[in-house]
Amino acid sequence: MASYYFPYVKGSMENVDLDKDGVKETLTLKFQNRVGSGSASVDIEVYVDGVNYTDKASIKIADEAARPVKPGMYVTSYYGDEVQVMVNHGGKIGAGKHQVNLKLRVDWETYETTVEDETK
Structure with missing residues (x-):
């Protein structure tokens, strides 16, 4: 299914230090x-x-709390909601351009989008 059903918010890719240890470990x-x-x-x-x-x-x-991705996870979302994806890479993903592929599957449909952007 085309990415316009789950579009990327352009410029939102960021590498952050969530645990405040000096290492940007989360994309x-x-x-x-x-x-x-x-x-x-x-x-x-x-x-x-x-x-x-x-x-x-x-x-x-x-405004929900972040939850780990699990197989068959139950989610509720409303049209227009912002969905933030966080990837804990342990410092392995540095600054620069990156490609992210996201696949969402429900029983009746698969939504896939590929994003290429540069981290802030």
């Missing part, structure tokens, strides 16, 4: 829900520069 980027409103069990896969980081990824939907 964050934002998307917007253009699929619709509702709840579903979803499977999410996250790849950065071709490396599978799904087991090190979390998502934050609108």
